[in-house]
Amino acid sequence: MGRYLGRQLLTIIPTLFLSIVINFALLHLAPGDPARIYAGQDIATEAQIEATRRALGLDDPLPVQFLRYLKELAQGNLGISFAYRRPVLDLILDRMPATLLLTGTSAVIAFVGGALLGAAAGRRTMSRLDLSLSFLSYTFFAIPAFWLGLLLILIFASKLGWFPTSGMRDVRAGYTGWRAWLDVAHHMVLPTLTLVLVQMPIFYRITRASVVQQQREDYVTTFRATGMPHGRIFRRYAMRNALLPTVTVFGLSLGFVVTGAALVEIVFAWPGIGRLTLDAVFRRDYPLLLGIYLLLAVTVSLAILLTDIVYAALDPRIRLR
Amino acid sequence: MNEALAVPLPAARRRGRARAAWRAYAASRSGVIGLVMLAVIAAAALLAPALAPSDPFALGAARFLRPGAEGHPLGTDHLGRDVLSQILYGARLSLTIGFVAAGIAAVVGIVVGSIAGYFGGWVDVILSRITDMFLIIPAFFLIIVVVATLGNGIIYVMVVIGLTSWPTNARLMRAQVLTLRERTFVQALVALGESRSRILLRHIVPNGIQPIIANSTLQIASAILIEAGLSFLGLGDPNKASWGRMINDERASIMTAWWPSVFPGIAILVTVLAFYLIGDGLAQALSPRERQSGT
Amino acid sequence: MTTPNPLLHVQDLSVVYRAGEGAIHAVQDVTLSLERGRSLGLVGESGSGKSTVAAAILRLLPENARITSGSIVFDGTDLAELSDRNLDRLWRWRQLAIVFQRSLSALSPVHRVGHQLDDVLKLREPGLTEAQRQERIVGILRAVRLPDRVLRAYPFELSGGMMQRTMIALALLCTPPFLILDEATTALDVITQAEILREMERLRAEFELTTLVISHDVGVINAIADSVAVMYAGQLMEVAPKERFFSAPAHPYSKALIASVPRLRGQSGRLTGIPGTLPELHNPPPGCRFAPRCPHAMPRCSAAPPPLYQIAPRHTVRCVLYDQHPEQRP
Numbered sequence: 001m002g003r004y005l006g007r008q009l010l011t012i013i014p015t016l017f018l019s020i021v022i023n024f025a026l027l028h029l030a031p032g033d034p035a036r037i038y039a040g041q042d043i044a045t046e047a048q049i050e051a052t053r054r055a056l057g058l059d060d061p062l063p064v065q066f067l068r069y070l071k072e073l074a075q076g077n078l079g080i081s082f083a084y085r086r087p088v089l090d091l092i093l094d095r096m097p098a099t100l101l102l103t104g105t106s107a108v109i110a111f112v113g114g115a116l117l118g119a120a121a122g123r124r125t126m127s128r129l130d131l132s133l134s135f136l137s138y139t140f141f142a143i144p145a146f147w148l149g150l151l152l153i154l155i156f157a158s159k160l161g162w163f164p165t166s167g168m169r170d171v172r173a174g175y176t177g178w179r180a181w182l183d184v185a186h187h188m189v190l191p192t193l194t195l196v197l198v199q200m201p202i203f204y205r206i207t208r209a210s211v212v213q214q215q216r217e218d219y220v221t222t223f224r225a226t227g228m229p230h231g232r233i234f235r236r237y238a239m240r241n242a243l244l245p246t247v248t249v250f251g252l253s254l255g256f257v258v259t260g261a262a263l264v265e266i267v268f269a270w271p272g273i274g275r276l277t278l279d280a281v282f283r284r285d286y287p288l289l290l291g292i293y294l295l296l297a298v299t300v301s302l303a304i305l306l307t308d309i310v311y312a313a314l315d316p317r318i319r320l321r
Numbered sequence: 322m323n324e325a326l327a328v329p330l331p332a333a334r335r336r337g338r339a340r341a342a343w344r345a346y347a348a349s350r351s352g353v354i355g356l357v358m359l360a361v362i363a364a365a366a367l368l369a370p371a372l373a374p375s376d377p378f379a380l381g382a383a384r385f386l387r388p389g390a391e392g393h394p395l396g397t398d399h400l401g402r403d404v405l406s407q408i409l410y411g412a413r414l415s416l417t418i419g420f421v422a423a424g425i426a427a428v429v430g431i432v433v434g435s436i437a438g439y440f441g442g443w444v445d446v447i448l449s450r451i452t453d454m455f456l457i458i459p460a461f462f463l464i465i466v467v468v469a470t471l472g473n474g475i476i477y478v479m480v481v482i483g484l485t486s487w488p489t490n491a492r493l494m495r496a497q498v499l500t501l502r503e504r505t506f507v508q509a510l511v512a513l514g515e516s517r518s519r520i521l522l523r524h525i526v527p528n529g530i531q532p533i534i535a536n537s538t539l540q541i542a543s544a545i546l547i548e549a550g551l552s553f554l555g556l557g558d559p560n561k562a563s564w565g566r567m568i569n570d571e572r573a574s575i576m577t578a579w580w581p582s583v584f585p586g587i588a589i590l591v592t593v594l595a596f597y598l599i600g601d602g603l604a605q606a607l608s609p610r611e612r613q614s615g616t
Numbered sequence: 617m618t619t620p621n622p623l624l625h626v627q628d629l630s631v632v633y634r635a636g637e638g639a640i641h642a643v644q645d646v647t648l649s650l651e652r653g654r655s656l657g658l659v660g661e662s663g664s665g666k667s668t669v670a671a672a673i674l675r676l677l678p679e680n681a682r683i684t685s686g687s688i689v690f691d692g693t694d695l696a697e698l699s700d701r702n703l704d705r706l707w708r709w710r711q712l713a714i715v716f717q718r719s720l721s722a723l724s725p726v727h728r729v730g731h732q733l734d735d736v737l738k739l740r741e742p743g744l745t746e747a748q749r750q751e752r753i754v755g756i757l758r759a760v761r762l763p764d765r766v767l768r769a770y771p772f773e774l775s776g777g778m779m780q781r782t783m784i785a786l787a788l789l790c791t792p793p794f795l796i797l798d799e800a801t802t803a804l805d806v807i808t809q810a811e812i813l814r815e816m817e818r819l820r821a822e823f824e825l826t827t828l829v830i831s832h833d834v835g836v837i838n839a840i841a842d843s844v845a846v847m848y849a850g851q852l853m854e855v856a857p858k859e860r861f862f863s864a865p866a867h868p869y870s871k872a873l874i875a876s877v878p879r880l881r882g883q884s885g886r887l888t889g890i891p892g893t894l895p896e897l898h899n900p901p902p903g904c905r906f907a908p909r910c911p912h913a914m915p916r917c918s919a920a921p922p923p924l925y926q927i928a929p930r931h932t933v934r935c936v937l938y939d940q941h942p943e944q945r946p
Contacts, residue, residue: 011453014454015453015457015458018458026470026471030470138597139590141593141597142590142597143586143589143590144546144549144565144589144590146550146553147582150572151583153575154575154579154583218719218720219721219723219724221676222716225674225708225714226708226713226740226786227703227705227707227739227740229704237724237727237732238724241724244726255459263554281465281556286469289466289469293459297459300459316725316772317725317770317772320773
């Protein structure tokens with residue numbers, strides 16, 4: 001197990017480093033003069049701009065700046081946002097809980113729902129359930145998430161009025177305590193539904209294919225010969241074998257939980273990292289944008305590592321070879 | 322026939338094989354439906370100048386005309402532009418980006434994968450590590466970052482999408498090459514003195530390319546969705562008609578006029594679905610086992 | 617030909633597979649009899665239908681296959697008449713068990729061997745306590761000469777031979793009187809194969825088993841069978857005691873089969889194959905299915921399937937060449 005993890009780290013660490021290098025490169029390739037921006041574009045004099053440049057060390061040679069960048073990263077300093085004039089890390093941490101609530105919930109629901117439906121379809125291939133679910137899975141997988149969100153808002157919030165059209169809370173009502181949580185939950189329904197609908201198909205398809213393959217495995221025949229009922233064979237043996245690929249995909253998708261769903265957050269005006277990203281894009285706030293990207297690279301790498309650990313725990317063939 | 326002795330086929334046999342593959346593809350219902358859908362979309366894109374009622378960028382005085390209005394079968398948007406025309410021209414952008422991005426991903430993937438698989442040794446180790454690294458890099462965000470920092474021309478978008486999606490193709494190709502390398506006909510060619518690069522280029526790659534083709538349809542679909550997302554964020558090429566941009570432009574007024582936001586979304590859905598179905602048909606045609614249980 | 621009070625008697629069994637537009641007549645009118653305590657070897661090339669017979673006996677046929685005629689009488693009960701539930705609860709594994717050809721996934725790859733053995737025993741003998749089950753399992757492992765550590769191992773950690781011994785142990789868990797070995801040694805190297813066959817002989821005596829040994833390898837049949845039944849293209853061609861089968865085979869196909877085995881000792885000769893190919897089972901020839909390849913074929917061979925002729929005690933053959941004998945099929 002240790003050796004296996006060691007090998008995985010050997011890939012992940014260079015990748016992280018590559019992401020950092022890409023980040024740094026883009027920071028410097030991006031148009032615009034950071035010194036001018038920090039000093040205050042319209043009002044600073046040339047002398048002030050030069051002073052800012054020297055103070056921030058922006059006139060040092062690139063390798064020096066890169067090393068400084070690495071040092072700052074190690075200290076958790078992701079730079080200062082151009083637009084907000086606050087540390088990037090603070091801005092990200094402010095918004096993270098809202099995003100995690102949304103994407104975490106939808107990831108889990110999509111995984112569980114997709115796996116259950118996929119297993120049901122895989123055990124009864126070519127049935128009406130299977131055919132209709134498979135058709136739906138193709139369709140929802142083809143729908144752009146942001147458009148689906150708009151559609152749901154149009155139908156359920158605007159026309160039917162069952163749910164709020166945007167935001168995470170009803171700011172005017174000023175709820176407290178459990179009522180506040182209920183309010184958040186109420187606001188969460190449509191965005192979560194959007195994310196669940198577009199993420200479920202992949203879990204569904206993988207589980208279904210995996211279950212179909214497991215039904216053909218020899219151990220199923222072995223246990224049938226002993227008179228073991230189909231249901232027991234499935235619950236005790238086939239399901240665990242079949243879930244391995246799905247668990248892998250779920251684990252990988254968790255890497256995107258922190259920064260993912262940017263487009264859906266924008267559509268629903270959800271105060272998460274997605275909105276922050278859009279702001280950063282439009283304001284050409286490169287430190288913020290690249291800080292978010294780096295965060296994503298780190299969480300994806302962590303998710304991959306975690307998934308590998310879980311997979312090795314589930315599949316003895318991986319950890320014992 | 323003994324597979325181990327299979328040699329590259331003469332032209333006539335190749336035609337027979339191609340016809341058999343086509344028949345297998347045609348047997349797949351989803352494959353046929355997908356192909357028909359794609360044909361319609363491609364026709365719409367190609368014939369856009371002829372089919373479109375007006376110039377997609379032509380501002381008009383008649384804003385928010387309902388679908389079915391005179392000269393505007395799908396209505397107009399908040400600037401009076403004809404929705405149908407924008408959709409027809411948007412098809413050009415989507416299909417172009419889809420095919421070019423997937424094409425880049427395919428070429429890079431085939432090159433990296435076949436070299437890694439064929440030459441083995443430390444070449445393989447290095448190339449596989451690089452492949453894994455690119456797999457781990459979060460593609461969509463990188464695309465956003467690159468397009469935001471470097472520029473939003475359509476070329477940038479296509480190239481970046483292509484350069485972030487090649488790893489799966491590389492992996493597929495490498496696996497194929499590893500199997501083919503051991504086949505008797507390859508070893509016979511080596512014994513005959515064929516140069517390694519010729520063997521790779523003319524014999525191994527053409528025989529191993531099938532999974533890349535199936536995977537490429539998925540990548541075209543994915544590229545179209547990515548481009549839609551980029552345009553929705555305002556990062557697309559502002560000079561081109563784009564379905565994603567249409568949705569973004571019109572979403573502020575969706576409560577009063579739903580059609581300029583809804584129809585482009587349907588267009589994306591239908592196009593992406595077409596490629597999924599084609600991919601399904603290809604998978605069923607290329608691997609007989611899929612036929613029994615696929616839907 | 618029926619032996620008095622056989623443990624298993626299969627009469628006129630026919631199995632048809634539905635495939636695409638047509639039907640494959642995989643097994644046609646096969647009659648077999650197994651005496652208690654004896655071992656019947658069922659031999660034939662790939663596609664002869666022998667594994668289908670085994671699957672039919674245990675009701676393990678795939679969805680698209682159907683038993684179209686015949687009876688399978690086990691110890692007085694027609695298995696074909698039983699409900700699925702009864703067959704599962706009362707007969708499977710406790711009366712009839714099977715060992716398949718070695719495969720990488722004959723057991724679940726992600727569960728330990730011991731867990732799976734215990735699970736099957738728990739299923740079939742719910743009255744036992746955990747300690748009693750453990751005792752039984754360890755006992756059977758000893759009997760098949762496997763170390764205890766196999767219980768904590770995963771299937772992929774076992775060698776081919778150990779895996780087959782495990783599958784034999786699994787089959788003997790409920791000490792069934794009847795065991796089918798379906799190409800059980802085919803995927804093993806010759807040395808391991810010989811070991812396993814020797815073990816089987818010993819276990820047969822120790823557990824008083826009646827066995828049906830299915831193989832395409834006449835050598836395997838020679839090693840552990842008391843009588844031999846030959847199948848070709850779904851039809852039963854000959855049944856004989858082993859010694860008579862190898863010394864005086866009656867059916868032309870049996871002769872060709874034995875002759876085609878290369879000899880390690882003695883004169884070196886040419887490899888003799890059997891000219892021709894298996895018939896299409898969508899459209900099988902109406903009479904004897906070997907007729908198209910048979911050197912002695914006559915017109916009446918293809919007209920209708922020949923009856924079984926008894927040519928000696930316990931020796932029957934389905935071939936018109938033996939029509940001269942006064943005793944007809946009983």
